[in-house]
Amino acid sequence: MDDLKAKYLTLIADAADESTLEDLRVTAVGKKGEISLKMRELGKMTPEERQVAGPALNALKDEINSALAAKKAALADAALDARLRSEWLDVTLPARGRGRGTIHPISQVMEEVTAIFGELGFSVAEGPRVETDWYNFDALNIPGHHPARAEMDTFYMHRAEGDDRPPHVLRTHTSPVQIRSMEAMGAPLRIICPGGVYRADYDQTHTPMFHQIEGLALDTDISMANLKWVLEEFVKAFFEVDDVELRFRASHFPFTEPSAEVDIRCSWEGGTLKIGEGDDWLEILGSGMVHPKVIAAGGIDPDVYQGFAFGMGIDRIAMLKYGIPDLRAFFDSDLRWLRHYGFASLDVPNLHGGLSR
Ligand code: DAH
Secondary structure (H helix, E strand, C coil): CHHHHHHHHHHHHHCCCHHHHHHHHHHHHCCCCHHHHHHHHHHHCCHHHHHHHHHHHHHHHHHHHHHHHHHHHHHHHHHHHHHHHHCCCCCCCCCCCCCCCCECHHHHHHHHHHHHHHHCCCEECCCCCEEEHHHHCHHHCCCCCCHHHHHCCCCECCCCCCCCCCCEEECCCCCHHHHHHHHHHCCCEEEEEEEEEECCCCECCECCEEEEEEEEEEECCCCHHHHHHHHHHHHHHHHCCCCCCEEEEEEEECCEEEEEEEEEEEECHHHCCEECCCCEEEEEEEEEEECHHHHHHCCCCCCCCEEEEEEEEHHHHHHHHHCCCCHHHHHCCCHHHHHHHCECCCCCCECCCECCC
């Protein structure tokens, strides 16, 4: 038995791979293996012999089994080590210099706005750019005859003759995402919706496609005061200033009541914009308390829930923050412009590390 033990333990120690190990297992402790055959011989022994040989054989079998298991684990470890060595790569190597891509200022600003509102507990919601006129208008309390429909210079989708699906438009604002989010998530709700919108208009401050960010907060105890605080926090963080003064100007939107346009105090002295000082006012967004009809259109009970909403032009606040004079340049795809105004692709904006460094 000592010979058997020495033989197999050496063979196991020397096994170079798993299949050799498996062969060894079969020849040693397999059904017809050497140890198993020996165990069968126990039957021919005298009871006294058996009392000694039986436990010894069992112990030998256990020892070989655990040697096999230990070796198997060691081989697996070695295989993993070898693989890790052969697949090694230096992730600290600097990127190749020929990559010239930059983040577009609009993407950058969307990331910045998302980071700020994320910190305030808002999550990001999205909706389709091709929208039904119900979501884009009716559900937002803009019925068919309403002048706002005409004012928005809407692009209507072509309809084949006999197509009786509801009319589709290119969404003229991100507000329809309010309805879609209410339907999908119910209340309470805190979301922002950044995205592209479309209106038939083109000059230095208008392009047929531009970007907005919508905000919506619904709960059982939300007031105008919450709206003011949230917007103040946002403007301070976004323009990276310690103090701002906001002016809420009474206004009218069909989907809010009351409605307010929000201006921030600024100065244009010397041709550069300074936020928070001076005698000028800069309009940055529309807002208000969500109209009960809009809340109901979203499938939520307006007698239980109320809230605020706002909508803001992303392109416009990007122009203001980064001193970009002509809106149309955003969409010209001029590489020289993109290199000048673009942002490094690895600098993801976050509130603590600095939004726009
Ligand atoms: N949807 C409006 C627009 O495109 C902007 C807006 C104003 C959105 C007030 C709102 C709001 O959510 O409360 O001009």
